[in-house]
Amino acid sequence: MGQEFPPTDPDSQFATLIRIARTYCHPEADEEAYDALKRLAQRREDQEMSTFKNELRRAIQDPAQLPGNELFRAVQYDDGSAEKFLRRLWRDLYGDEPVESGDGEQSE
Amino acid sequence: MADVPRDPDRPDEPDRRGDMPPHGRDEDRWDPVVSADGRTLSGFELPEYDMDRDLGDGTTSRDWLGRFTPDRANLPEVSLDEARDHIAEYADERPWLAPARDREPEVQRVFTALDVGQGHALERHDGYPTEPMVERRATFLEDPAQLDEAKRERSEDAFHPGRTHRCGEYATRIWEPDAFATAFARGIEHPDVRRALDRPFDPDRRPPDVAIPVVDLLGPDGHRFCAGYRLEPVGGSAEAAVDCRAHWVDAQRRGQEPDAPEPKAAPIDSFEGGRIAFFFRPTRSRDGYEVATMYVEPPDQPRKGA
16 A cells, blocks of 8 residues: 555644654655745644744654654754754744744744 | 565675666676675675566556556656657757656656656656765765765755755665656555645645555565665764764865865665655645655654564
């Protein structure tokens, strides 16, 4: 069987984050993909992107929660660490919007 | 591991060359300096691809290529005659077509359909990039698709002018053109790839990539037609190696002294157990999806449940 990366894992806290990051940020993704993700991120009513944003927020607040080096293996970023990649991603997608959890806790 | 002849000069050493072919079919393009493990290449025989061999389920490459039509991949229609003419006319200026020059019309149709599409599978992952080119993609981010040699040496991406080319921790190819065409023709009929290609179009959305075991597309020995290089870890870390490579290449482009070690890469021993990944992108007419790239992943990219 073929398989999307990562496969749907109902127990994973970051399945949407990792899947979307791989789809749009992997070096083999097409050259327009990252800009497409920036536009997608502006769709406030999009359920998948809402989940993605929440997972990105949680991952930035506590990168240690990310499973092993799964994010690097999926995305192959060249930022040097998951935290740096995630913060760049947040900045590119959401600009100066503070990283904060749903209950208002602020990270930066 | 495939049955690859050992180096006759070192018969007692384990053969780490695995399935990697030492070169493409053009001997003149081969640079022996980057041979696997620094060994001589004598005794290494490239496996022959048989279009009629059983792919493991009673089908053959000839079956899959015979039923391939570009529209199944959301690519512009190309007849067999048009494919032959396209390759004859453009193979010199578009060297990724050259591997299909002497191949059967059905193989030429796959190559031509991909060439008129927007994806980059041919330019970076077919038999065109030589072993040195694949190694230099992994180490120095030199883009095989970049035909301007000076720009390629400056790591400039062919499709993103002025930007540094990007590559993960490995660069790979399906070096045998019949195998490459078969992987594509069969891959686009896989249910998971079909689901992506048939997905309702959204200009900003991409279907997630799909990875299919090499054995499912090319049969039990299909991995023998795959090759590639992996960036050597830095401090035991692939993540650090990719980071250091980015710094090293950036310094080179700026004419500065790199503050990171020079990137090094080693041949991937074998692709047995590996997968062929398909990424997707909007079609040129922006009404559906096509394959953005197809490339082979080595087996130690584990996936849950795999």
